Amino acid sequence: MRFRPLLIAALPALAGPAVWAGPHAEMLGEEAVTLRLDPATGALTLDAVLPAPQGDVTLPRQDWLTVETLEIGGDATPVPSSGVLRAARHMGRPVTMRLTGTLPPLSPEIGEAARAETASYLLGSGWLPVDSAPRARFELNLEVPAGWRPAATGRLGAEAVGAEGRRAQFVFTGRAADMGVFAGRYTVGEARHGDLRLRTYFEPRDAAYSPAYTEAVAGYIDRFSAEIGPYPYAGFSVVSAPIPVGLGMPGLTYVSQSILGHGYMRGRSLAHEVLHSWWGNSVAVDYRRGNWCEGLTTYMADHALAEDAGPEAAREMRLGWLRDLAALPADEDRPLTEFRAASHGARQAVGYGKAALLFHMLKAELGPADWHKGLSRFYAARHDRVAAWHDLRAAFEEASGRDLGWFFDQWLTRSGLPALRLEATEPEGTTLHLVLAQSGPVYRLSVPVVVETEAGTERHLVLLDAVRGEATLRLRAPARAVSVDPDFDLARALAPGEVPPMLGDLFAGPEPVLLALGGETVAVEALGARLLRRPARLVDAAAAETAPALIVVGAGAEVAAWRMAHLDGPAPWSMDVGRARAWVERDPGGRLIGFLSADRAEDLASELGALRYQAGQSYAAFSGGAAVAAGDWPTGATPLSRRFD
Incomplete structure (x- = not known):
């Protein structure tokens, strides 16, 4: 299950790593579950049957859930106080139990798990008894009152509506931790895409979005x-x-109702979740x-x-990843x-942005044909299995016939x-003729070099695999800039x-x-200790003059006066926006200075x-306490560019 929190929500309890021992086919369990839920x-009430449990069976330990009965081979048995039914006790005989509770x-x-006025949910496997098989075939029979609609991960089977409510059957084969059960006062939209069933479960006020979502899912x-x-899978x-x-x-993707109407949700966000059907779910x-x-x-x-x-647009995204990495505190740059996280977190800049850049560089290194061949080989080899970085390397090496150990x-x-560094031109x-250099440790880089000539723009790749390297480019016409x-x-x-000073520079x-x-x-x-996440040191005005980095803090008028006395030129923005402001500048010597001001110092x-x-x-x-304006200063000249005219 991939968790993509919006706003600042986090799911640490749900996003922990789940590790598989090997191919799913090595151990495939079975479990039948009947869940009767009143979402209001x-x-x-949950009845679970494990017809042939493998290894120990872990029982739910939720404080809102109680194991009412437990049977082994049809005979009642006490519920183990440890919460684990050992294999030596059930000996592979059928295990049946009933649980009751209130979400x-x-x-x-x-x-x-939680209930709300219009929707309820159960996520992961903490509410189920599960055995030691890394994968299982779960047959989920869901029953909800009239006016509610159930949904779950897995293939939708039979549905029936009666006087007492609605029943729906789902069959899911996979990890118990990847399951989800949902119920809401939903209007269900459906479209067929070949053999696939595409569905939306939206509140009535959002039902009009359904065709746009199913069309977008089909395209992705x-x-x-x-x-x-x-x-x-059989659908989405x-x-x-x-x-x-x-x-x-x-x-399946479970998406906040508050953003369903936003165009970006049907764009990159939805594409991201659909693609996780391959990466992260089918290939774990x-x-x-x-x-x-x-990544x-x-x-x-x-x-x-x-x-x-x-x-x-693609360039801006890559620049954004590099900016996020530049703002990463040193202790989070790993x-x-x-x-190893399964969700967003402090090192998202590394796990998402840097990893995405790795794949961008790999595609450039291999070329599109071998890149796509490697992806197909990786999927074919690891489909329905667990995979690690070395499996990706093996697939791309096989596809390209090249040793990629140095790259990975x-x-x-x-x-x-x-x-x-562009040391000379x-x-x-x-x-x-170019002289390029890089900081240590030395990387093997295929450096893109763009030359503006009198006849147009040319793009070249220069191999840099030492601290310093030289190259001579043959051009169609004389160079004007590089x-x-x-x-x-x-x-x-x-x-x-290439990038203006950022507030994150203060932390990194x-x-x-x-x-x-x-x-x-x-x-x-x-305040300084809270923002820097370490003890903050206050200095007097004299010591501030020679500090390598400085944060000036105070009421708005005081901060404005200090800036006027110490930095050249007018303030880069209107300092009367909002009730408090933060910005960074560099003094003529390149020193980073941060400014924190508020209309009232006590509100800082x-x-x-x-x-x-x-x-x-x-x-x-x-x-x-919320941002009402934010932005960047204009960028300036970069030492990685030269003009010759």
């Missing part, structure tokens, strides 16, 4: 099937959620060795749709093999990014001028000191509490 009250009400802390399924291999459903998340599950992740699927899905869905919109080693096992007639990687095709550190760069303007030193020190802490969420911006204004 949350009352439920907890919806709360700000998103949990494994066709697109990814052509690129990877056959779609692995989009289910409206009362919680602010987007959850990717086998053949060996989280112990790193989560590869979020691959981000590249093949989000970036591919940006490419459809044009090269500039190798890709250490990104340098991008998976190192933290940080290489920094490029020498144009002469229709040739251009730029190194102007489209951000490489995973690399951004050069000065040299440890800044704080200068408190006014008498609120204790409050300023506490409450207004700027969400400042770290604006790490990728140059400035942000806040009112009521």
Whole structure:
């Protein structure tokens, strides 16, 4: 199950790694479940039968759920206090149990199960007895009162409506942790796409969106099937959620009702969730060795749709990934093999953005034909199995006939990014001599070099596999200008001028000191420690002059006066926006200076509490603790470009 929280919600209890021992076919369990649910009250009765349990059986341990009866081979037996029915006790005989309970009400802390006025849900497997088989065939029989509609992961079978309510049967083969059961006052929309059943479960007010969603899903399924291999499920459903998340599950996505009407949800967000049917669900992740699927899905869905919109949109997305990596605090910048989460998190810039750049560079290295061949081989080999980074490498090596150990080693096992330098250029007639350099440790890079000539633009690739390298480019006409990687095709550190100073630089760069303007030193020190996530050091005006990085904090008028006295030129933006403001600038010597101001100094802490969420911006204004304006300063000249005319 892939969890994609919206806003700032998190699902730590649900997103933990689930590891498979090997191919699903090695152990396939069976379980029949009948669930009678009254979503209005949350009352439920669950009957579960494991006809031939494999290994130990783990019983649900939810405080809202009670095991009423337990039978082994038809004979009643006490419920084990440990919550685990050992294999030596059931000896493979059928295990039957009944559970009753009441779903907890919806709360700000998103949990494994909840009921709400219009929809209820159960996620994962914590509400089910499960044996030790890594996969099982679950036959789910759902019963809800009249006026409600049930949905679940798996193939929809029989549906029936009677005086007492509605029944629906779903058959799901997979991990118990990837299951979901839903019930809501839904209007169900349906479309057929070949043999696939596409459904939406939306509240009546959103029912008009259904045709657009099923059409979009059909298009994404066709697109990814052509690129990877056959779609692995019997259909796809989009289910409206009362919680602010987007959850990717086998053949289903559970999406916050509040964003169903937004165009971006039917665009990249929906494409991302549909693609998870291949990456992450059909081919599962060996989280112990790193989560590869979020980067691959981000590249093949989000970036591919940006490419459809044009090269500039794709370039901006790649620049955004590099900016996010530049804003990443040093202690969160880890190798890709250490990104093991199944959800968004602190190192999303690594697990999503850097990993997507890895696949972008790999496609450029192999060429489109071998890239697509490698994807198809990977899917064919690992379909219905668990996969790790080394399985991807093996598939692309087989497809291309090349040893790619150097590529995966340098991008998976190192933290940080290489920094490029254009040390010298020498144009002469229709040739251009370049000297490129990179920071250590040395990477093997195919560096894009774009040359503007008198006859047009030329694109070249220069191999740089040492600290310093030289190349002579043969051109069609004399050079007018040259730029190194102007489209951000490489995973690399951004050069000065390519990106403006960002608020995140305050958290990731040299440890800044704080200068408190006014008498609120204790409050300023506490605010600094909260934002920097480490003890903050206050200095006086004299020490502030020589500090390598500085944050100036105070009331609006005081901060404006300090800036006027210490920096040249007018303020870069109107400092009367919002009730509190934060921005960064560089002084003439290149030193980073952050400014935190509020109309009232005592409001600084409450207004700027969400400042770290604006790490990728140059400035942000806040009112009521929420950002009301944010943006970037214009970029300047970059040392990776030269003009000759």
